Amino acid sequence: MSELNLILLGPPGAGKGTQAERLTQDFPLAYIATGDMLRAAVAAGTELGLKAKTFMDAGGLVPDDVMIGMALERVESDDARDGFLLDGFPRTVAQADALEGEMEQLGRKMTAVLLIEVPDEDIVRRISGRRTSQSGRIYHVEFDPPKHEGRCDIDGSALLQRDDDKPEVVQARLDQYHALTTPLIDYYEDRGLLRRFDGTRSPTEVHDHIRATVATLRLEDAL
Template sequence: MRLIFLGPPGAGKGTQSQRLVTRFDIPQLSTGDMLRAAVASGSEIGRKAKAVMDAGGLVSDEIVVGIVADRIEEADARRGFILDGFPRTVGQADALERMLKEKGLTLDAVIELKVDEDALIGRIEKRAAETLARGEAVRKDDNPDVFRKRLQEYKAVTAQLTPYYRERGLLSEVDGMAGIDEVTRQINDILAHAEA
């Protein structure tokens, strides 16, 4: 099972990914984790990434796709994987599609968690207020202003992937505002069709 989850920050992608990791015994691949591992390994692509990062630059799509290509060759990803945080742009999606095709692979599904952004902001504000009320520091991600900025970035760039994957017949939408178990049920229904 090879999947991509789409949806804005706070939509529940991480929660649902963890349930699928357990169900299918496949890894959730975070680009940040893969990048750090590639640099630590000293692989050729890792050295390229390190040089760019050390110079203060952003790692190119070519390098990120190379890191993903290397990672999905590892034994735990042979049965499939869930991509987390990648692709973020249509250019990355094109590069991913080409790389998978070269390996004789395709995506089984792209699942978008549809959410009410105002409700998400409300959740973050409530969580931040509760954290402060307990006398604890608010996580950076739980700062409503930071969260709004992340939502704007998502809408400006990553939301373009919705029509991209819809045109390819890969996109399925799930009501991300439903309860966690109901979201899981909807995802399982989509994956049952993808496996058929």
């Protein structure tokens, strides 16, 4: 079986988590998500994890060199030898360059970069429509409304909008995503690795398209 080394790109709210879960069921891939990677390194007390913790505790961004070090450690780990799915890394061209150099040294290569595209207005609509009950149950004012407006079906508590789900906050996150990711999209498109998927379609349709694309790439690589 050919090795599958994939990167998952897309704005917050595009459904990357859902697609990652399904892809790792379809193919033998180690799922490497930035948040999980950071938490694991900090919990394990690794040198890089301790460095990352100092920045995280101060409320700052973890520097490129620390993120690169942790990501490359994970790519080289035993569970990722037959393939991996990176989510949240690389975020910058500098990180992409470091990953490319490491893969060359290991005699490995990227298979594809999977970009799930969703217009900003759809993302804002998806995220800002979320409402959360006291018990943590999540509704959506349009796609999954409660039986009684503003009240949880289970515990009757008032449904609230989290601060990070407010439209202005979502748009700020999207602006940051575009600033960081647009150069990355061009980077991988120039290398012939980018594959685009319409994230406005249903999760099942998006999954079917991604799965067929990845299966075809693996078959072509094996020939």
